[in-house]
Amino acid sequence: MNSSDQFEINLYDFNTRLPDKIDHRIYENDQWPLVYILSDGIMKEAYVGETTDMRARMKTHLANQRKQRLTVVHLLSSSLFNKSATLDIESNLIRYLSGDGYYQLQNGNLGLANHNYYNKKELYWEIFKNIWQRLRTEGIAKHSLKHIDNSDLFKYSPYKSLSKDQVDGLKTIIRGLIADDAKNLLIDGGAGTGKTVLAIFLFKLIHTDLEDFNFTEFGEEEKELPQLVAVLKKKYPQPKMALVVPMASFRKTLSNVFKHVKDLKASMVIGPSEVIKKHYDIVLVDESHRLRRRVNLSGTHTSIFDRNMVQLGLDKYKDSELNWILLKSKKAVFFYDANQSIKPSDVKKEDFQRLRQQLDTREEQLKSQFRVMGGIDYVNFIDQLLSVSVPKTKGIFQSKVYEFLLFHSFEDMVGQIKKREQEYSLARLIAGYAWKWISNKDPEQYDICIGDVQLRWNRTSIDWINSEGSIEEVGCIHTTQGYDLNYAGVIFGNEISYDKITQRIVIRKENYHDKNGKNAIENAEQLHDFILNIYKTILLRGVRGTYIYVCDPDLRDYFAQYIPSFGVTDDKEEITLTKEPDENAIPFYDLAVAAGDFSDAQTVGEVQYVLLPHNMYDTNDLFACKVVGESMNRIIPNGSICLFRKYSGGSRNGKIVLASATAIQDADFGSYYTIKEYSSKKIVSEEGWQHEKIILNPLSYDDKYKPIVLEEDTLTDFKVIGIFERVL
Structure with a gap:
């Protein structure tokens, strides 16, 4: 099935006549699961949803005041869709449209699907990639998926499916925000445990209308969270909030993220000094281990620090920016990692320990690793x-x-x-x-x-x-x-x-x-x-x-002793030679029959192919040869099959090369070819520079191997064929 046959995208005006227009469409009108995107190109707002009853869902949206401002709807349908697939595609569209940044989404950020189902990766991710390409054609999406994956807007988007760790942390925070006997919340987590994502998620959660949340797919064990959110929204209908980020660079990055999220503003992301300007209902502090005390500050920062301390009635030598947060907020949430404190100006661990011991402080630990794939x-x-x-x-x-x-x-x-x-x-x-x-x-x-x-x-x-x-x-x-x-x-x-x-x-x-x-x-x-x-x-x-x-x-x-070295592998995969080319194979040349420059003039019959290990990345211009002898045994064991990259210019000094010249007499390889470490001595004249001599050094535990020195006339047909990459 071609990608164009896997799904349909149909465009309609979003108005009261829409239900009548979809009567004749089987997928839109026959209880079939599908996905839709409501949007308006002038306001640059959109809403993504999925349903098995398109007529009823569109009537509901048409009665909604916020969604009435949207003007068109794209309906995504397919005979391959099932309920799990449409939930997944809906979730991906929300995440990637948010990361794309062209539209601000009216969607809430709670209840995004994240579950496995049959053919999720094998079929439906490919379908989603094709859908995304079509949406770029339709002007709904602007950037490639790869570009979005690498963007800050995507990485720090509030539209995430939370892990169990993060959901537990979210519940702890909400309970603390609701409870009258809790003032401070301390969320511990190492690098990559999702502290920043959870902080942004919570901020968006509090600033989203209840009607925009998708609670329909919540299981029995998840029902507590919607109930907590409802109580939270009732207690803080329009809270004065700020996200404090101590580091200026990261603060600017998150400000830009907030600027592109519906109902959030760049001005909501502030530095510690801005906290003292007013009282807040809720303050979230990301990277709170980087809050400062009066140690090793620059002149300007010292002056500001001292002035703020006087204004707040604090001791500039004993207190810190942590105290500013505590004084200016009714509720404070600190996302903290003691192991990321990196300099004397950072607030001491002992200060956070005292905060931890207070009766009105609640704690939660994030343990799951979300950043590194390891x-x-x-x-x-x-x-x-x-x-x-x-x-x-x-x-x-x-x-x-x-x-x-x-x-x-x-x-x-x-x-x-x-x-x-x-x-x-x-x-x-x-x-x-x-x-x-x-x-x-x-x-x-x-x-x-x-x-x-x-x-x-x-x-x-x-x-x-x-x-x-x-x-x-x-x-x-x-x-x-x-x-x-x-x-x-x-x-x-x-x-x-x-x-x-x-x-x-x-x-x-x-x-x-x-x-x-x-x-x-x-x-x-x-x-x-x-x-x-x-x-x-x-x-x-x-x-x-x-x-x-x-x-x-x-x-x-x-x-x-503990880290694998580049170019060396202990867990060797079996090396397979074949006479047929393959997308994961490179040419294997026998030095006895190969042309000196491995030119394209060779016939396929003169070449075998070697299948590469699964972890090889950049295979352009690679070829393989078997290295015999002990002249390079410090790096290349006798009998190894080695990878080389065809030489295309640039410095060769200090690199291991495969070279040819009629003057070469190599004890291991015989005439014409050698594998050695390259060095050269150049002379400069009015006509430019030229090699005075080239020295090809062995790297052997056996002292009998001596450098090969090429001078003057012996350099005329010297040629570097390839640069050594690694031993297979």
């Missing part, structure tokens, strides 16, 4: 790795759904992050504060120099992840905390090491260059905890994967 296993492993408590029986971390790799070449990691950026977008480099910010005063200077790679810190602190050119820069904790990436390339600097004698991670304070992060530190253990919290936090940014490069050799050796 799930709670990956989160627990990171905790164990940085606390040096990985069980002896653990071995190398393995995940079939999460790409977690240790790189021994910084250039390789940078290259792989750029490839992931091309494939998925939102792949970024992040580092600890082991380098001074030189480029802040001199933009032409580089901050981070590792080997031949030179990079600069982030040029902007506001929404850096989405800024132009960020793929060429390195972010820090302040520009990434709270954000999601698809891939994170984390650079461990020389401020963090590993003591092989005490078997403990140690901090080199002299190599830590965040002045505000180490001034006023009370003891070495406090700095140790702050820096580990920084790395824990940035190691939990990547949704699809995390790459690591470690500057300190002792720490790198420690990590190598």
Whole structure:
């Protein structure tokens, strides 16, 4: 069945004549489940629904004052639809239309479907993708699904299906907001447990009319939530509310999200200093572990801080922004993670502990992991790795759904992050504060120099992840905390090491260059905890994967015991050779018969194909060869089948290459071909530069292997055929 035959989308005017117009349509008029979109192109508002009785549902909507302002309806019908499928498509349309940002939705955000059913992924997700393409054709949707998946508007949209953890947290919060004997609510949760999503969801929930909620699909065990919402709405019909976000960059991001959500406003997202301007019924505080006290603040921030303290009658040396929230709100909800406190200016754990012990404080714990695809296993492993408590029986971390790799070449990691950026977008480099910010005063200077790679810190602190050119820069904790990436390339600097004698991670304070992060530190253990919290936090940014490069050799050796290395795999899949090409196969050449440049002039009969492992990503221009001999056994074991990428230009120095030349005499490969590490010496003349000599170095445990040196006339037909990628 063609995609065009899977469903129909019919457009009607949304008015009192609509029920008569759909009389002759079998799906619209015969108790068949379908999905619909009401919209108005001038107001840019829409409503998404599903029903098995289109006539009755449209009459209901036509009697609704808010929906009367909508002017057209798109009806989505199919012989393949069932009730589960239409609920799922309705839910996806709500989520993606909200993330698309072209329309503001009149829908409430409670009751979105999220359940499994037959052929959900195999059939109905494909149908939804085709529906989305048609809606783009009709002008209802503007952006691709991939673009929306990577957008902040989609990630932080209030239109989410909540997990059981989040529903329990939501109930705890609502009960606390309703109860007269509860003032403060403390929602604990690690990075990626959905604290921000829950905060935004709650904000939208309180600002939505009851009639816009979809409670029809709630089961018996879920009936308490609609009842709680009804009581909450009665108690707070028009509450004075604010979402406080301490970090300026993340605050701007969430303000932009609020601007695109019906009934919410950008002005509802504020900084801590704005709280003191008026009294609030309800204040939600996201990332509350980043609220500040009077330590290491800049001159301007210190003045504002002191002025606010005087206005509120507080002690500027003992109290903090936490106290501002408590004084200016009837009810306060704090979303908190002690392990994301990263500098001395953050409110102390002890202050939150005192809040926790108050009789009018209620608590809830979020445990499920929503950000990283590695799930709670990956989160627990990171905790164990940085606390040096990985069980002896653990071995190398393995995940079939999460790409977690240790790189021994910084250039390789940078290259792989750029490839992931091309494939998925939102792949970024992040580092600890082991380098001074030189480029802040001199933009032409580089901050981070590792080997031949030179990079600069982030040029902007506001929404850096989405800024132009960020793929060429390195972010820090302040520009990434709270954000999601698809891939994170984390650079461990020389401020963090590993003591092989005490078997403990140690901090080199002299190599830590965040002045505000180490001034006023009370003891070495406090700095140790702050820096580990920084790395824990940035190691939990990547949704699809995390790459690591470690500057300190002792720490790198420690990590190598537990993290799989790039280009090396212990769990080898069986290598299959075939004579027939396949979409997941690449050419396998026998060096004895291959043409020197592996040209297209070869016939298919001269080539075999090797099937690639399931976790291979970028396969463009790859080919495989079998490497025999011991001249490269430090990297490539004898008899290995290796992947190479066809050489198309660029620097080759320090890379392992497959090269050919008539002058090559290689003990392992015989004449013409060799696999070695490349280096060259160039000379410059009036005619330009040229190679004086090329040195091809063995990487062997056996000293009998010597470099191959090519000079002058022997360079005439020298050719690099491919760059080594990895051992299969």
